[in-house]
Structure formats: C-alpha cells, structure tokens
Amino acid sequence: MLARRRLDTVDSTDKSQRGVTMRVLAGISQKRLFKTILANSRDRLYRMAFSWTHDPALADDLVQQTCYQALRKQRHLRDIDAADAWLFRILANCLADHHRARREVLSGEEFVIVEKWTPEHATQEDQVAQRVRKAVSALPLAHRQVVTLVDLEGFSYAAVADILDIPVGTVMSRLSRGRRALRDHLLDVNARGEVNLPAKVRRIK
Amino acid sequence: MTKDELISDEQLNAFTDGELEADEENRVFTLSEENAEVDVRLCQHRKVKELVQHAYRDVPKPRRHDNKGGPGKNLLSLAAAAVLLLAVGLVGGWTVSRSLDGGSVPLVAAATNPDTLLLHVASSDPMRMQQALDRAEALMAGPDGATSPRVEIVANEGGLNLLRSDMTPYARQIRRLAEQDVLFFACSKAIERLEEQGVSVQLVPEANTNYSALDRVVHRMQQGWTYEKI
Numbered sequence: 001m002l003a004r005r006r007l008d009t010v011d012s013t014d015k016s017q018r019g020v021t022m023r024v025l026a027g028i029s030q031k032r033l034f035k036t037i038l039a040n041s042r043d044r045l046y047r048m049a050f051s052w053t054h055d056p057a058l059a060d061d062l063v064q065q066t067c068y069q070a071l072r073k074q075r076h077l078r079d080i081d082a083a084d085a086w087l088f089r090i091l092a093n094c095l096a097d098h099h100r101a102r103r104e105v106l107s108g109e110e111f112v113i114v115e116k117w118t119p120e121h122a123t124q125e126d127q128v129a130q131r132v133r134k135a136v137s138a139l140p141l142a143h144r145q146v147v148t149l150v151d152l153e154g155f156s157y158a159a160v161a162d163i164l165d166i167p168v169g170t171v172m173s174r175l176s177r178g179r180r181a182l183r184d185h186l187l188d189v190n191a192r193g194e195v196n197l198p199a200k201v202r203r204i205k
Numbered sequence: 206m207t208k209d210e211l212i213s214d215e216q217l218n219a220f221t222d223g224e225l226e227a228d229e230e231n232r233v234f235t236l237s238e239e240n241a242e243v244d245v246r247l248c249q250h251r252k253v254k255e256l257v258q259h260a261y262r263d264v265p266k267p268r269r270h271d272n273k274g275g276p277g278k279n280l281l282s283l284a285a286a287a288v289l290l291l292a293v294g295l296v297g298g299w300t301v302s303r304s305l306d307g308g309s310v311p312l313v314a315a316a317t318n319p320d321t322l323l324l325h326v327a328s329s330d331p332m333r334m335q336q337a338l339d340r341a342e343a344l345m346a347g348p349d350g351a352t353s354p355r356v357e358i359v360a361n362e363g364g365l366n367l368l369r370s371d372m373t374p375y376a377r378q379i380r381r382l383a384e385q386d387v388l389f390f391a392c393s394k395a396i397e398r399l400e401e402q403g404v405s406v407q408l409v410p411e412a413n414t415n416y417s418a419l420d421r422v423v424h425r426m427q428q429g430w431t432y433e434k435i
Contacts, residue, residue, distance in 0.1 A: 050264045057398055060267035061362075064419050101328065101363060132260035150222055151257040157224055176214040182253045 034074050037083045038067060044153065045091055051148040052095055054137045062098065066091045085155065089163045092145065135185035143178030146171055211236055211243055214250075221250045320354045321430040325422060326364030328435070331374060334367045337435040338378050345385045357388045357425065361418035362395035364435075368412040376409055383411040392418035 045066055049059035069090050077086055136144055142164075149160045157175075161168045212233065219225050220233045237244040322344060324337045341356045358367075366372040368391045373379070379389060389409070394417040396406045408414065416424070426432055 046267075047261055047264050051261050056265050056267040057394075068419070068422075126263075128256070129260040129262075132256045136257065136260065147257060148261070151254050152261055157219075157222070172215045172218065175218050179218060179250060179253050180214060182257070183249050186256060187249055187252065 030080060031074075033080055034077070034083065037080075038070055038087070041084070041087050042067065045087060048088065048148060048152060049091060049095070051133075051136065051152060052141065052145060054133060058098070062091060062094045065094045069094070085159045085163050088149065088153070088155070089165075092164055132182075132186060135182050138185070139178050139181055143174045143181070146174040147178040147182070150175060211240060212246075214246075217243075217247055217250050220247070221254055321425070321428070322354065322356050323422060323425045323430045323432050324356065324358045325418065325432065325434045326358060326360045326367050328363050329366040329372075333435050334364070334373075334375060337364075337367070338375055338382065340433070340435070341382055341387050342378070345382065345387060355386070355430075356382075357390060357421070357430075358382075359390045359392070359418050359421050360395075360412075361392045362398065365391060365395050365399075365406075368408050370407045370409045373409060379409055379411050389413060390416055390418070390421050392416075394418070 042063060045063045046059055049062040049066075050056060053059050053062070066087060070087055073090075077083060136147070139147065145164060146160055149155045149163060150157070155163065157168050157171045160171045164171070166174075216225070216229070216233065220230060225233065233243075233247070237247050322341075324340060326334060326337045328334075337358055341358060344354045344356055360367045367375065368379070368389055370376065383389065389412045391406075391408055391412040391414050393414050396408075396414060399406050422432060
C-alpha cells in the first residue's frame, strides 16, 4: 500500500512547499509570492523540459511558454502550496501542445518519440550522463515523463498522477516499465532480462 | 510480478521512492536481507534512480543571443506583463499614451475593442495566416476613422512561413498592411535556429528581426497592448 507523503521526507518539492508556507505566514502577498516561486522554479522547469526533449532550444521555449501561461492563469491557482505541481502540469501541457501542433498525435503510453541522437550530444565531458540521457531519450515519452518527475523532482506518485492527469496505478506501471528499460540499457543484465548475480552471493541448490 | 518473484517491480519502486507504508517497508527490508536476488534488484532500482539524477544534474543551457539583460530578464518582463494583465482584468480597460499627429493623446480603451493589438501567429496553416492578416486589416480599416489603431503581427517559429518570402502566399497583403503602418516581426530566435540547421531564411522586406517573438509580446503587453494568439 502506498504511504501518504511523510512530513519528514526531505526533497525538493517538500522544501519548496515548506518555504512557501513560511513565506505565507510571514505575510508576503500572494502575487509577490507567486512571482518568487516562478522565478525559483525556472531552472527546475528547464531541467525537466530538457529531460523530456533533450533539445535545449525547445526546452527553453517550453519553459518560456510555461512561465507565460502561468502568469496569465495565476488567478486560477487557488492553493499557492500547490504551485509547484501546477507549474509542472502546465509544462506537460505545453509539450503536448507542441506535439499536437506538429500533428504528432499522442496515443497513450504506446506513443514513442525517439529523440534524434547526434554526435554533438556526446561531446560533453560526462560519458555516464550521456549514456543515461541516451537511454532516457529512447523511452516512450509517457514513461520518460513519469521517471523524470519522480527521480528529478521527487514528486510523489499522487502528484505525478495529478500533473499528467493519469491514475496513480498508471504512474506506477509506467514507472516500472521505464525503469526496467533503463536497467536493461544501463546495468548488467543478461539477454533474457535476468539479474546477473555476483558469484559470491549466487545461491546453488 | 512473475510467480517466481517474491516482490514486484512496482513494490520495489515504491520502496525506492519512499511511497510505502511502514509495515510494507519492513517487509521489503526483511526480504532483501533474506533473499540475495531481491537485494540485487533493489540495488538496481536505486542505482537506476541515482543514474537518472546524475545525468540531469547539470544540463546544457540554451544559447540565447538576445539575452542582453542578463539572466532572468525575460521572466522579469513576463512578471511585469502579468501584473499589467492582472490590472487589465481588474479594471476592465487601460490608459495608454501614443503619438497622434505629433501630439501625445491619452486613450482609454476597452479590452474588447483594442486600439493597440498584437497578433501572435504560431501556425503555418494558411487559414490561420489569413485570419491574422484579415484581423489586422479589419482593425486598420476601422468603422469611422476616428481612431488610428496600432497593430503588430509577430510570427514565432510555428508561424514563420507567413513572413518567409519563399513560403508566404500573402506577400501582397503584407505589403498593403505595412503601408498602413502595421509592423511585422519574425522571431529572431526561430531564424537563428533554422539557420543553425542549414536553412536559408529569406524574409519579406516588411519583416523586422530585432526581437524574439516572446520578447516582443512581453514588451507590448507591458505597454498595455491587447494580445491575441492566432
């Protein structure tokens, strides 16, 4: 059974929300608070957009579009403590709009965008990071979004379900399939997907 | 979960992500201590999570040629625009100054009948392009000539074909509108991106390329212009 998010769990989302609450208590106006949250969220939104697209220019456009829409729609945000998830939901919608505008019809989790991987992606110094990004980029977008929202932002499964407008069970199954694919790409598993146990702990009947 | 597995991937993920209740966590701890395969699978889940976190700790920043104001410039502009939008929403109109026959004349405009309009073309669908141009033309024609509306048409990457001389079917209408002082802006960022991809971008002579689409939109919104996305 899934646990409700515990108050003592420290991750970026909780830190942000706790900070928000503190500032509300300190009497800072809602509008000013929202602008602060938005400014502080920009880098995180960009990182998420980049992990979804692996295209710096497109990611930047998506973040700008997200900021623009957030500012226009801020009166719809009733609970300032929910601003974090709300911003990421707008980002997800902006990406969906982007694909829709290019007539790339999303058909649930079967939809796959295999990002074009060019040599310039491999010019970075961190080969491990490049290998992981390549594996992430090969995931179906639906799986990629769930994996990155959980792993990079520490969103709870319930929050991811809200951001992507899908059931929690779907979040769990997409996460499971996404991580399994990454494991197969990145870790030492054999061709049948079985775990290669270290010899010293392998049990022999 | 196969019948040979003691615990499913979903449960291991939930454990890894701190989503399990305490009793379920205890069960996973016990299983991982007693069963080497569960322990290895658990380690793999954690390692995959840490690899993903590592891979995106430092991501490449976008190259912005128009970032003259330093980091946060656009966001500050957007924030200012939002404040303005809020004011518009509250008051239902706004006051602007503009030059008319050499003088500065205060205007009070209703949001539904703007004298200053920025049309954002984000699609290369010919019907949308036509719609934007017709909208500008109708406003410039005006019902009685009592006011002199100001209109700008901004094309971002999606709508850039409107202003590409080798693509647009509306060069004549653009010229006609430009003669009525309608200004056209082609997104400088979109052009730069296309040229990086080896595309030679030829624009109609009426197109300005001094701003990115977003910066122009924000600039005009700060001044109280009405924004319409086509």
